Amino acid sequence: MNLFAKYNRILLLALVTGLLAVGILFYQALNYTLNGKIEENLHEELTEVKDYTHVKNIVPAPSEDLNLVIEYSPAKTISNKKTIGDTTFYNPRKRQTEYARYLKADVEINGKPTHVLIFNSKDAQTRRVQLIFWAIIIPVIILCGLLALLNRYLLLKLWLPFHQILNQIKGFNIKRGNYQAINTDINEFKQLNDAVRQMTVQIEDDFKEIKLFTENASHEMMTPIAIINSKLDTLLQSKTLAENDSQALLDLYKATTRLSKINQSLLLLVKIDHNLLGEKEELNPAELIKQKIDNFQELISQRNIQVHCDFDGTTISGNKYQFDILLNNLFSNAIRHNKPGGEIHISVKNGLLNFENTGNADALSESQIFERFYKDPQSDGVGLGLAILKQICIKQGYSLRYYFRLPMHGFELQLAH
Amino acid sequence: MKILIVEDEPDLSSAIKDYLTSEGNLCETAFTYDAAYQKISLYSYDCILLDLMLPDGDGLKLLKHLKSLQKTEGVVIISARNALDDRIVGLNLGADDYLIKPFHLSELNARIAAIIRRKNNQHSNVLNFNEIGIDLNAKTVTVNWHEVHFTRKEYDLLLYFIYNKSKAISKSAAAEHLWGDDADMADSFDFIYTHIKNIRKKLSDAGAKDYFHSVYGVGYRFSDV
Structure with a gap:
């Protein structure tokens, strides 16, 4: 639940409860006052009756007030007790049943004890109470509604800086950086803004430092690797090597090649990151893929892999060097993880490049395969090929997706729109 | 030099x-x-x-x-x-x-x-090794003045060995020469073997001597002796 909803819900609950309580109290007070007025009326009428009977010994003529009805009935004794209460009665003068307040008392008429029952219809009074009640309550409700609306608007406006900050944090990309400070005169948001800005600056600095470190470390390693390599070449010229020395030499060659490959891959990643690989130009993916197939011909035919191609004339705008690396990595991957007698399907259609190969019968984890140094335990690669592939796609603006449709593992790249 | x-x-x-x-x-x-x-x-x-x-x-x-x-x-x-x-x-x-x-x-x-x-050599540019001649401009190979057909990779590899004659060349160096950055593929060493086998066969079929010598299984040497 978001903050506004929560706040409004509490506010609304309090308002409704308060309004109900006030309404009930108000209604009761109004009723009470008007009841008092009626009772006064009843007592006055009774006094009038008493006075009248006292003087004339007959009951008075019915009052002219249509709301006032007096009934007499003989009684056995006279008590001084008076009863007041609410009831309904049939008003013969208006010919309808009405709510009324009544006063019951005993008087002596012509020496006979008589019950006097005076009804005062509440009809008019109820109407009055309702009128007063609504006249006050309706404006209050409208006022509350207006307040709630104002409140909502104000809250949205006041919290605007918060949402701006939040959106920036959500959209923050370490590779692009550039957190933009927001304008606000609210202290809390100023502090938040400062804290986030400091944090992003720190993160960017750290990230740059890591990249620089990777770059420097890889560069520094190149020279020692070059020395090892050259010394191995020199050692190989020796004519006095024993048979088991040569196996060690072979292993050393392999390890050095691998080390240098890791190093070059890391440097390549840094370079792609820094956009150091030149300008974009118009490329024809189908042509470039055909050249690659030629280049990888031995590797492909050695494993009896069938390559099926399906190209349209799509041309794309991209960096040739990066696209070359991208294809290299796709091919190495598709050949390396293929099975003997397997297949590779390549299609370029409407700017969509699909690269599929047969391989293991299990799907790979999409979240893991693009990570650096993640690789299949049986693989002899360095585990950077797909990380480089992904990095190129990010930089060149190609969307990249892995999918598994038995028996093919596939990569789908959106090269152009 | x-x-x-x-x-x-x-x-x-x-x-x-x-x-x-x-x-x-x-x-x-x-x-x-x-x-x-x-x-x-x-x-x-x-x-x-x-x-x-x-x-x-x-x-x-x-x-x-x-x-x-x-x-x-x-x-x-x-x-x-x-x-x-x-x-x-x-x-x-x-x-x-x-x-x-x-x-x-x-x-x-x-x-x-x-x-x-x-x-x-600005004009004719032919590299000779005994009976083998390589025309660097036309990228062709001759044995006793008869042209032998070589694929591009076989030509590159032969030239590489002749430039480094009498030297032991590791398979890894040869693979890198042919495939550059892609040479890390595991079986690229096997392809060097296959290519060398093909080159040897083409040369001997054309009447050349076998100059390739295996070096401890690590590489090859192209030499007269």
Whole structure:
């Protein structure tokens, strides 16, 4: 639940409860006052009756007030007790049943004890109470509604800086950086803004430092690797090597090649990151893929892999060097993880490049395969090929997706729109 | 041939020097910018190997200096910096080749040999090894003046071995020569074996002697004996 909803819900609950309580109290007070007025009326009428009977010994003529009805009935004794209460009665003068307040008392008429029952219809009074009640309550409700609306608007406006900050944090990309400070005169948001800005600056600095470190470390390693390599070449010229020395030499060659490959891959990643690989130009993916197939011909035919191609004339705008690396990595991957007698399907259609190969019968984890140094335990690669592939796609603006449709593992790249 | 090696790393410098000297070249070394500057100013070479990152200066400046002296030495840049910009700047300044560390000495040697041949033989450019002739311009191979058909990779490989004749060349160096960065594929060593087998067969079918000798299973040597 978001903050506004929560706040409004509490506010609304309090308002409704308060309004109900006030309404009930108000209604009761109004009723009470008007009841008092009626009772006064009843007592006055009774006094009038008493006075009248006292003087004339007959009951008075019915009052002219249509709301006032007096009934007499003989009684056995006279008590001084008076009863007041609410009831309904049939008003013969208006010919309808009405709510009324009544006063019951005993008087002596012509020496006979008589019950006097005076009804005062509440009809008019109820109407009055309702009128007063609504006249006050309706404006209050409208006022509350207006307040709630104002409140909502104000809250949205006041919290605007918060949402701006939040959106920036959500959209923050370490590779692009550039957190933009927001304008606000609210202290809390100023502090938040400062804290986030400091944090992003720190993160960017750290990230740059890591990249620089990777770059420097890889560069520094190149020279020692070059020395090892050259010394191995020199050692190989020796004519006095024993048979088991040569196996060690072979292993050393392999390890050095691998080390240098890791190093070059890391440097390549840094370079792609820094956009150091030149300008974009118009490329024809189908042509470039055909050249690659030629280049990888031995590797492909050695494993009896069938390559099926399906190209349209799509041309794309991209960096040739990066696209070359991208294809290299796709091919190495598709050949390396293929099975003997397997297949590779390549299609370029409407700017969509699909690269599929047969391989293991299990799907790979999409979240893991693009990570650096993640690789299949049986693989002899360095585990950077797909990380480089992904990095190129990010930089060149190609969307990249892995999918598994038995028996093919596939990569789908959106090269152009 | 007279070669100047401008490289600040003594170990690497000596390995290069040993290899090139054993090929019959005369090598001089310079470890610093200043030493290289002096040698370039005073003497003439057939080829100069130039490291770009020297402790006291930028190798590209040496290249500019060399060109300002109107000298015609071939220049191979050897650098750990695999930056496209450096490569373009270097080649624009008149370097003949650009080799990224780490490299195999046989690769370096082949590149130097190719440059020197290009500089010395402007017209016909045929490399002979006994009965085998390689026309570097037409990229064709002849045995006893009869042309033998070679695929592009077989041609490259044969030329590489002839440039490094009498030297043991590891399969890894040969694979890197043919496939460059893609040479890390596990079975690329097997393909070297297959290619060599094919080359041997083509040459012997055409009546040439078998000059390929296996070296401890690590590589091959192309030599007369």
